[in-house]
Amino acid sequence: MKYMVLIANSEEGWTGLSETEQRELYGRISSWWDEQAKAGRIVGGHQLQGPETATTIRRDMAGTATVTDGPFLEAKEVVGGYALIDVADLDEAIALVSQWPAPDILEIRPIIDRM
Amino acid sequence: MAPDRPTRTVVDAQLAETVREERGRLVASLVRILGDWDLAEELVQEALVTALETWPRDGMPRNPGAWLLTAARRRAIDRLRRDARYRDRLALIGEELRTVAGPSVESADPLAQDDRLRLIFTCCHPALAREAQVALTLRTVLGLETPAVARAFLVPEATIAQRIVRAKRKIRDAGIPYRVPEAPELPARLGQVLSVLYLVFNEGYLASSGESPERRELASDAAWLASLLARLMPDEPEAIGLLALMRLHLARADARFAIDGSLVLLPDQDRGAWDHEAIAAATELLARSLRMGRPGPYQLQAAIVACHAAAPSYGATDWIEIVALYDRLLSLTPTPVVALNRALAVAELEGPEAGLAALAPLADRLDAYHLYHAARGVLLRRLGRVEEARAAERRALPLTANPAERRLLEERLNVGS
Numbered sequence: 024m025k026y027m028v029l030i031a032n033s034e035e036g037w038t039g040l041s042e043t044e045q046r047e048l049y050g051r052i053s054s055w056w057d058e059q060a061k062a063g064r065i066v067g068g069h070q071l072q073g074p075e076t077a078t079t080i081r082r083d084m085a086g087t088a089t090v091t092d093g094p095f096l097e098a099k100e101v102v103g104g105y106a107l108i109d110v111a112d113l114d115e116a117i118a119l120v121s122q123w124p125a126p127d128i129l130e131i132r133p134i135i136d137r138m
Numbered sequence: 139m140a141p142d143r144p145t146r147t148v149v150d151a152q153l154a155e156t157v158r159e160e161r162g163r164l165v166a167s168l169v170r171i172l173g174d175w176d177l178a179e180e181l182v183q184e185a186l187v188t189a190l191e192t193w194p195r196d197g198m199p200r201n202p203g204a205w206l207l208t209a210a211r212r213r214a215i216d217r218l219r220r221d222a223r224y225r226d227r228l229a230l231i232g233e234e235l236r237t238v239a240g241p242s243v244e245s246a247d248p249l250a251q252d253d254r255l256r257l258i259f260t261c262c263h264p265a266l267a268r269e270a271q272v273a274l275t276l277r278t279v280l281g282l283e284t285p286a287v288a289r290a291f292l293v294p295e296a297t298i299a300q301r302i303v304r305a306k307r308k309i310r311d312a313g314i315p316y317r318v319p320e321a322p323e324l325p326a327r328l329g330q331v332l333s334v335l336y337l338v339f340n341e342g343y344l345a346s347s348g349e350s351p352e353r354r355e356l357a358s359d360a361a362w363l364a365s366l367l368a369r370l371m372p373d374e375p376e377a378i379g380l381l382a383l384m385r386l387h388l389a390r391a392d393a394r395f396a397i398d399g400s401l402v403l404l405p406d407q408d409r410g411a412w413d414h415e416a417i418a419a420a421t422e423l424l425a426r427s428l429r430m431g432r433p434g435p436y437q438l439q440a441a442i443v444a445c446h447a448a449a450p451s452y453g454a455t456d457w458i459e460i461v462a463l464y465d466r467l468l469s470l471t472p473t474p475v476v477a478l479n480r481a482l483a484v485a486e487l488e489g490p491e492a493g494l495a496a497l498a499p500l501a502d503r504l505d506a507y508h509l510y511h512a513a514r515g516v517l518l519r520r521l522g523r524v525e526e527a528r529a530a531e532r533r534a535l536p537l538t539a540n541p542a543e544r545r546l547l548e549e550r551l552n553v554g555s
Contacts (some may be wrong), residue, residue, distance in 0.1 A: 097462055113263075113313045116313075
């Protein structure tokens with residue numbers, strides 16, 4: 024099954040880490056990511072720029088699009104990236120995502136495959 | 139007719155037990171084979187309806203499990219033939235249906251796993267909300283009807299129905315697997331299952347006698363589920379420990395309420411009204427789990443209850459042992475409620491002042507818990523600090539909705555002036 028993993032940075036998680044510690048953590052994330060990608064468990068994904076770069080478009084049934092500054096959810100936790108994973112079932116997804124090397128919050132959502 | 143009644147009751151009880159055993163087993167197998175929870179339950183329900191029509195007339199079959207299995211299997215194949223979704227897989231499914239292991243059926247494969255274990259672990263999957271785990275387990279594993287679940291939890295029927303529908307949908311759509319987790323995940327997942335069963339038990343056990351009978355039956359239903367789990371996982375000491383814990387509580391249940399429905403606390407209980415045979419059996423069960431050398435929170439809680447149950451009187455309780463057991467329990471599960479119970483044992487061992495001192499650090503975390511204030515009330519009264527005791531009891535009163543507990547607090551407030 025394919026799942027989208029939304030990766031959110033919690034406020035408490037990364038603050039308090041020195042720049043060196045943060046760089047080290049990024050290093051751990053990227054080597055873990057490469058390993059999973061090589062094994063075929065991560066099939067896509069990116070890190071995103073910060074919420075201050077977000078633009079939200081709300082489009083109604085009449086076709087009007089309203090453009091606003093900022094993310095669509097004003098929350099403490101901000102989506103910072105995503106991964107597309109391909110595993111057997113939710114237990115495997117949970118096991119994989121539980122290895123995420125950084126103090127973040129991760130949401131697993133099954134993907135609707137229309138292929 | 140009167141002379142018929144006892145036999146009827148025996149047959150009814152036997153029938154009820156057979157239905158409880160076989161229904162769950164069949165549902166579990168059909169869920170695995172068909173991958174469709176609703177269809178599985180429907181087929182088994184239909185087979186049961188036929189059985190309940192046929193058996194009283196023709197007598198109970200020698201092997202009721204095999205009878206039901208055959209009936210459900212026939213219906214399943216019949217239904218699947220008419221359903222386009224299954225046409226391609228019909229041959230395969232038909233073959234699997236033939237190999238479903240009935241317990242009482244001489245199974246060709248002695249290792250055939252009882253599918254109920256998969257069913258239980260899936261119902262209690264951590265990706266489901268706690269209320270959904272509870273409702274789904276009671277509905278699917280135990281076979282409780284939705285209205286009964288609703289009455290037991292004092293929740294509207296529609297709410298329970300919706301929880302069950304949503305949970306089944308999430309299992310399907312999110313890809314929650316139908317299996318018993320493997321070694322690395324097993325301890326945590328088993329913990330989830332045990333806590334669901336214990337929650338159900340407590341919900342029933344704490345209910346007062348005046349309330350709907352479903353609530354009290356819930357405790358024995360939970361004990362039945364725990365015995366099922368212990369049978370299916372004979373090498374898991376915590377599963378056995380939970381069963382021993384529930385049975386130790388149930389063995390003393392009759393002494394917990396006075397005839398007028400009011401709550402009788404441990405010091406005042408008539409120990410002659412306890413079921414000492416059941417206590418001995420449960421204590422032996424606990425000893426068996428402890429011999430496995432992997433103690434855990436349920437075994438320790440059972441050991442505490444067993445220690446109370448072994449005491450000839452409240453005064454003669456081995457408080458040194460009880461405090462030692464609470465210390466071990468607290469090191470495994472450092473929750474404020476465990477600390478509260480430990481403080482009460484400390485009060486018995488070292489006096490009410492020591493108990494109050496042990497309660498003090500819990501003030502913030504247990505401020506909204508009625509038993510914290512009630513416990514302070516008891517200890518303050520023992521020290522003759524009646525005004526402070528009354529203040530604590532007045533704090534406790536609005537924090538519980540249980541009528542028996544409320545009555546007890548009100549009585550204390552009335553006599554304490």
